[in-house]
Amino acid sequence: MSEGKLMTYGRGIPGNGRPFRLMTVLDKMIVKDLFKTVLAVLTVLVVIIVSRKFIKVLAQAIEGNISNETVLALLGFKTIIAITAFLPAATFIAVLMVLGRMYREQEMAAIASAGGGLFTLYKAVLWLVLPLSLCAAGLSMLASPWAEAQSEKMTYLDKQSADIRGISAGRFSEYSDGEIIFYTENVDESGTMSRVFVQNKQQDKLGVVNAESGKLEYLPGGLYLILQNGQRIQGQPGQKDYTLESFAEYAVLVERKTISFMPHLEALPTREIWHSDKLTEIVLLQDRLNAPLGVLLLAVLAVPLARSSPRGGVYGSVLIAFGIYFAYANLQKVNHSWVLSGIVPVWLGYFWVEALLLGVALWMLSRYYGWRWITQRIIRHG
Numbered sequence: 446m447s448e449g450k451l452m453t454y455g456r457g458i459p460g461n462g463r464p465f466r467l468m469t470v471l472d473k474m475i476v477k478d479l480f481k482t483v484l485a486v487l488t489v490l491v492v493i494i495v496s497r498k499f500i501k502v503l504a505q506a507i508e509g510n511i512s513n514e515t516v517l518a519l520l521g522f523k524t525i526i527a528i529t530a531f532l533p534a535a536t537f538i539a540v541l542m543v544l545g546r547m548y549r550e551q552e553m554a555a556i557a558s559a560g561g562g563l564f565t566l567y568k569a570v571l572w573l574v575l576p577l578s579l580c581a582a583g584l585s586m587l588a589s590p591w592a593e594a595q596s597e598k599m600t601y602l603d604k605q606s607a608d609i610r611g612i613s614a615g616r617f618s619e620y621s622d623g624e625i626i627f628y629t630e631n632v633d634e635s636g637t638m639s640r641v642f643v644q645n646k647q648q649d650k651l652g653v654v655n656a657e658s659g660k661l662e663y664l665p666g667g668l669y670l671i672l673q674n675g676q677r678i679q680g681q682p683g684q685k686d687y688t689l690e691s692f693a694e695y696a697v698l699v700e701r702k703t704i705s706f707m708p709h710l711e712a713l714p715t716r717e718i719w720h721s722d723k724l725t726e727i728v729l730l731q732d733r734l735n736a737p738l739g740v741l742l743l744a745v746l747a748v749p750l751a752r753s754s755p756r757g758g759v760y761g762s763v764l765i766a767f768g769i770y771f772a773y774a775n776l777q778k779v780n781h782s783w784v785l786s787g788i789v790p791v792w793l794g795y796f797w798v799e800a801l802l803l804g805v806a807l808w809m810l811s812r813y814y815g816w817r818w819i820t821q822r823i824i825r826h827g
Contacts, residue, residue, distance in 0.1 A: 468572065471556065475569035478543045483577070486542075487535035491527045498523045511603040518599060522592040529584040533739030534770060536577055540570060540744050541766055544751035563810070566748055574744040578737045585736035586715045594712035625699055627670065629659070636660055641672060645697055652679035654695065661699065670697040724791065728784050731794040735777060738799050743770070746806040773802055 502519050505511045511519070544566065547553050556565065617628050624646045629638035641659040645652040656675025661668060672695045680687030710729055718726040750766055776798045783789040789797070 469569075471561065471565065472569040472572055475543065475566075476573045479539050479570065479573045482539035482542050483535050483573070486538045487528065487531060490531040490535060491524060494527045494531070495520065495523050498527075511600060515599050515603050519596055522596040525584070525592040526589050526596075529581065529589040529736055532577065532581050532584070533736060533743050534774075536574060536740050537743035537747050537766065537770060540574075540747035541751045541763070544570075544748060548752060563748070567745075570744055570748060574741060578740045581740045582734075582737035585733045589733075590712055590714055593709065594714075597709060597712055625670075625697065627659075641670075641675070643670065643672065643697060650679055650681050652677060654678075654697070656695070664696075668699045670699050671695075672697065724785060727791055728781060728794070731784075731796070732777075732781065735795055735799075739773075742799055742802045742806070743773075746802060746809070749806065749809040749812075769802075769805065773798065776801075 499520055502511070502516055502523075506513060506516050544553075547556075615628075615630065617626055625643065627641060627643040629642075630640040632638050638659045639657065641654075641656045643652075643654040643656070643659075645654065654672060654675055654677045656672035658674065659670055659672040662671055663669075672692075674693060675695065676689070676691050677695060678687060678689050710725060713726070713729070715730070715733065718730050721727060721730075746769070747766070750769075777795060780789060780795055780798055784791060784794055
């Protein structure tokens with residue numbers, strides 16, 4: 446580090462006899478590097494995860510379960526959910542990368558010689574981490590449940606119209622294993638068919654229907670083809686007992702199935718579960734609190750974890766960080782079933798995992814600096 450750069454850092458670092466500044470030049474430099482690194486890491490993680498989910502969405506679009514217009518909307522909703530899930534991990538990795546680079550390039554030695562220490566690093570990191578924690582709270586409490594609900598609602602509406610999208614003008618369509626065959630000359634954007642021909646087999650009788658228009662609709666009991674203004678002929682081939690009738694409206698049962706909209710638990714708004722006494726909803730609320738707490742506590746842990754010698758390798762701390770995060774993420778998943786099964790009390794919930802993570806951070810700080818030094822710094826800056 447050049448002398449001029451070192452002097453610039455020195456003017457911005459609170460030390461003995463120097464006035465305290467709310468945000469120093471060093472804070473701005475670290476915040477800028479952290480922000481760019483968080484954005485880059487989060488982008489990579491989200492692109493990888495959303496790409497895998499997008500393949501499944503495309504497969505559903507190809508099968509006709511969802512429309513082409515819904516694909517991009519679902520991609521946006523999946524992106525919001527993925528950002529919420531991976532923001533803590535991205536923040537953790539970013540703090541490790543930025544501070545680890547500063548240790549390897551001996552910038553930390555220059556900061557220490559200018560009077561900066563542990564409090565200086567935490568103050569700079571928290572300038573970005575605290576807003577990110579608030580952002581994670583908003584995403585987890587509001588944006589992610591909304592995106593989940595919209596995604597499920599759009600998928601439900603598309604499944605309702607999946608049979609309509611499979612209809613093409615000038616082509617025979619089969620339903621109920623070939624028992625119903627119909628043909629239409631034209632289909633508009635709303636799914637209304639014009640000049641419809643239907644052949645319907647019921648036991649040994651064959652029915653033929655010609656109608657001016659028709660439309661597929663879900664009604665109680667299944668999927669019906671609602672025909673309007675037509676004639677119906679029904680009878681048994683080879684016999685003379687045919688029935689001929691005209692109608693203004695006639696319904697043909699196409700498939701005995703109904704699609705009901707049952708949103709998943711993750712799609713429930715936070716305001717509905719905030720005062721709930723149901724165990725599943727209490728666990729869901731605690732799970733949503735994990736995102737902002739994870740951003741904050743993982744950043745606190747990353748500061749001592751990034752400490753290394755200038756000639757030390759980067760892979761040692763990265764492997765340790767990966768092991769800690771892997772254990773933390775899996776404990777959260779396992780703890781979900783523990784709380785639901787009653788092994789872990791509801792009042793304790795997920796918070797013992799965060800307390801364990803904070804304990805690991807304090808242990809690492811005491812290992813590097815000692816409890817007496819940490820206590821003195823807390824008293825001095827408290």
